[in-house]
Amino acid sequence: MDTPHTKKKKIKRKWQVFPGRNKFYCNGRIMIAKQTGVFYLTMVLILVTSGLFFAFDCPFLASNLTPAIPAIGGVLFVFVMGMLLRASFSDPGVLPRATPEEAADIERQIDATNGPSGPGYRPPPRTREVLINGQTVKLKYCFTCKIFRPPRASHCSLCDNCVERFDHHCPWVGNCVGRRNYRFFYLFILSLSFLTIFIFAFVITHVILSKSISVFLDGCTVLEVVVCFFSIWSIVGLSGFHTYLMSSNQTTNEDIKGSWSSKRGKGNYNPYSYGNFITNCCAALCGPLPPSLIDRRGFVQPDTPQPAAQTNGTGACPSNQVQSHMVRRPYSVLSQRE
């Protein structure tokens, strides 16, 4: 009998049984992708370069020019780190996988639309067509999550999750960029552009003003200049690209595929755009922040069937489980009394 076991069974939090390939820290408060090597590199680059700037260049600049320089640098640095951590550690908009009943209901609907299939008959790809603002959009069925993906959602193969308004998986940030953390990602790259230009400009200023060759050849200065120089090209370029995407309300995914390109056909337009770039930008940056749908710190309800990946059976009837579990109880009561 399982009575003493059921009494002392530890209740798990949902993050502990999460089916995707994410890592969780601080009891589910922090979530990040599985491969975080490049993210640590990002942190090291930013911390080391900024650290060297504050330690070696700022004293000179504060005394010779103005103390506002380290102050502004400090504010920028704090903002960059804050946005990076927020983009990396928050839920990008992961869609929870379908419960067994939902999956069964969708299967029934698909079978009803496709009709009976004989042996050797290959079922057509599962898609649903939806009309959004006059544009036909195809919703694809995700075989892993067992759901029809909402428009603009995509499945990230690295994290093994469907993410709402999927932009891309950023290894530098160590997370997917989606609906819930796009603004943090954008503000991170924008503020990092400013920080990189700021550091680069003032390191050069330091070298010029100090008029001493030793500063010019100093290892720290060389490191800062090299890091900033290469970063500026990539990060400023990336900021510019994302500014364009945001102002036209497109995701990186859509832009790469050319989903709303006029080359696809006449009358092909982006149905999600609000019309003008100001509204698009405001909506992306200042729009309401939806809550996380995966409830990672919630407790797993006992007797609740776990979503798709956890079950081994093929759409087993949950109602039988109810009956058997409830019927088992009288026997467990009996054993208690004995």
Place this chain on the structure above:
Amino acid sequence: PADTFHNLQELHHSASLATKVFIQRDYSDSTICKFQTKFPAELDSRIERSLFEETVKTLNCYYGEAEKIGGQSYLEGCLACATAYIIFLCMETRYEKILKKISMYIQEQNEKIYAPRGLLLTDPIERGMRVVSFANTWDVFLSVGTTLKELCTIYKL
């Protein structure tokens, strides 16, 4: 007796395992959260069409309000950005406040309208905002009734 009470307490959990009707999302208005108001055939004998439509339309209204992009959301967004989003540690977002209102509305609807008709409405937030599901609680009552019967037989009541 203690276990019987425990079984009845688990009504809500067990309802998650009973047969269900799912109302899917309506994406015709872009990606804003909206559910289809089409009356499903399975609920035909259980509830009046007007009551069902009113519930779904009210839910759609609430979600529309939560996702509305206007003065208040801009203010909240700009303030949050200016404080590097630290303000969300102490303050609830407008979306979260409306979600609380929605769960209270659903509870009220369940008590007044759906429970007397043997249905249980689940909050879409528990289903990843994909569906509004109606669980058939008569199935659950049946299984609870069976358990009670078994208990009575065992204790020879």
